[in-house]
Amino acid sequence: MNITTEKIKPYSKVIVLLLKGVVESKSSKWDDIFQYEDKIREYLSVIGLELIYKKEDGYAFLKQVELDEDESTIGLVSRRKLSFGASVVMVILRQILEEFERDLDAYETQERFITEEELKSEIEDFLPQDYDKVKFYSDLEKNISRISDLGYLNKSVADNGETVYSIHKIIKEKVTLDTLLNFKQNLENYGL
Structure with missing residues (x-):
């Protein structure tokens, strides 16, 4: 079967961008998410993905739909496990935000x-x-780099030449307030 340009939807490019990662409001395709939001959601639901669209915070990304209580998914998007150190940094960044x-x-x-x-x-x-x-x-720089690679920190240089990081609001989706409280409780339980 030959795919013709007639079958390509006007929102196809933004779906491809979403499959690659976070789409921010400065993207040329940002308005397409707003314009075709319902159609994008419908298309993605067929493959077990949910559109997370935060207009007010200026970002959108895809989340896998959990199929059961064991949090199993179709497996389209790979899950990335963080080290303990990176997890601590993520929790601290979430708390700061x-x-x-x-x-x-x-x-x-x-x-x-x-x-x-x-x-x-x-x-x-x-x-x-x-x-x-x-x-x-000693591992902090490596953990910061890992978190930056995942899109939760954006590195830049301040006016004084110092390296600074902006905390991306998408971290609220990864580390919810419940996750934050549970992590702190686990630290106390393990005597850390």
Whole structure:
């Protein structure tokens, strides 16, 4: 069977972009998501994917539909396991973003930026006193890089030349408030 251009839908390109990763509001195809949202959702549902479309935060991505209580999926999108260190950094970043969004004065800006030093300070407050932080800090750059590769941090350079990271709001989808609380509880339970 030969595919003709007649069968290609006007939203096909944005679906391909979504299959590749996050689509942000600055994308030339962003308006297509708004215009064809229902058709995109219908198409994706056939292959077990759900469109997560956050207009107000300026991003959209795909999530696999869980088929049962064991969280099994069709398997179209691969799941990526994070190391303990990367998980801690993700949870801390989520907590920082939550505090930022609660701060009414912070609404002058839409993004929360953080330096590596600020992140280290937050880690100091987060991890228990007796935890081996030397090893944790030696892996910090690797964990930040991993989280950046996954799209949760965007690296840039501030006016003063310092490297800063903006925390992408998509992290709220990966680390929910319940996940945040459960992670903290597990740390306490394991004596960490």
